[in-house]
Amino acid sequence: MNQLDLASQHAVVTxxxxxxxxxxxQRLIASGATVTVWDRDEQAMTAVIKSLGTAVRGVLVDVAVxxxxxxxxxxxxxxxxVVDVLVNSAGITGPNGPLATYPVPAWEQVMQVNLNGTFHVCREVVPVMQQNNYGRVVNIASVAGKEGNPNASAYSASKAAVIALxxxxxxxxxxxGIRVNCVTPAAVKTAMFDQMTPEHIQFMLSKIPMGRFGEPDEIAAMVAWLCSEECAFSTGAVFDLSGGRATY
Incomplete structure (x- = not known):
């Protein structure tokens, strides 16, 4: 692991x-930061705090509200x-299916979490950063927001909106002194796969020239650099982590 200097930095990770x-x-803590985890899963948050120790705190929150x-x-x-770093990682995939029959409540929920949640958090945290004229904001978008995955219209549209935001x-x-960037990973095998059909998972794999899914640590490495002071001349930018899938 390359060492990044985030000593004395305080990060919020949704x-x-x-x-x-x-x-x-985990990567931000390994680089010296302290982290306040925002999550709606109280049990998972308690387990993280127990495993990572005093470098992490937890706040129960639903970013959609x-x-x-x-x-x-x-x-x-x-x-x-002081909040030096904000990473908007909270998100859901929603169900897979054609737009013509996509459940309206599911569409609204995906937008409320992925897009409105990112808006809510940026709206309230950025003014805290402005008090010190320093901050690093990293939004987790998706290559689906650039290319549009079939049978995933809500997810693709929400992530395209995150890129525009x-x-x-x-x-x-x-x-x-505040920089705002996003990353657009291709599929990364996490618990979010539980929300997808096997057919959709296989479709996503077939689109990746490297022939494999991304690893969470690979995404975290790029995000950690974007959270550092060294990321000084990039803002409003999109950083691909797609195994060669992205075409622009």
């Missing part, structure tokens, strides 16, 4: 108790007033 969020939490995010910010800054916010803050 969805940080499992999957990519957990891998990112704006009032819950406001309360989480208040609880977080009461313990650690990243570009917009990055430009808004470009003249400040």
């Amino acid at each position: 969805g940080g108790a499992s999957g990519l969020g957990l891998a990112i939490t 704006h009032a819950s995010v406001v309360a989480a910010v208040q609880q977080t800054v009461a313990a650690r007033p 990243t570009k917009s916010l990055g430009k808004e803050l470009a003249a400040t």
Whole structure:
């Protein structure tokens, strides 16, 4: 593991108790940061805190609910007033199926978590960063947001919107000390696969020239660099982690 210097940095990682969020939490801690994990799974969050020790705290939050995010910010800054890093990793895939029969409640839930959740968190955390004129925001998008996966219209659309949100916010803050970027992984084998059909999983694998899924640690390595002070001239940018799948 290459060593990145995140000593004295305080990071908030949404969805940080499992999957990519957990891998990112672990990598940030290994680089010297302290992390406040935001998650709605209290049991998983308790287990993470127990395993990672004093470098991590937990705040119970549902990013899809704006009032819950406001309360989480208040609880977080009461313990650690400065937030240097924000990683928006909380997300869901939704069911797989054709758009014409896609369940409306499922569409709304995917948008509420993936897009609105990212908006809620950025809206409330960025002003905390602005108080110190420094911050690193990394949003977890997806290659599906660039290419559009069939039978995954809600997920693809929500991640495309996260890319656009990243570009917009990055430009808004470009003249400040805050950088806003996103990553677009191809499929990474985590518990999110449990939400997908076997056919959809196989489709995603077939699109990756490397012939394998990504590893959570590979995504976390890129995210950790984007969270560092060295990431100074990139903002509103999209970083691919697709095993060769991305075509632009």
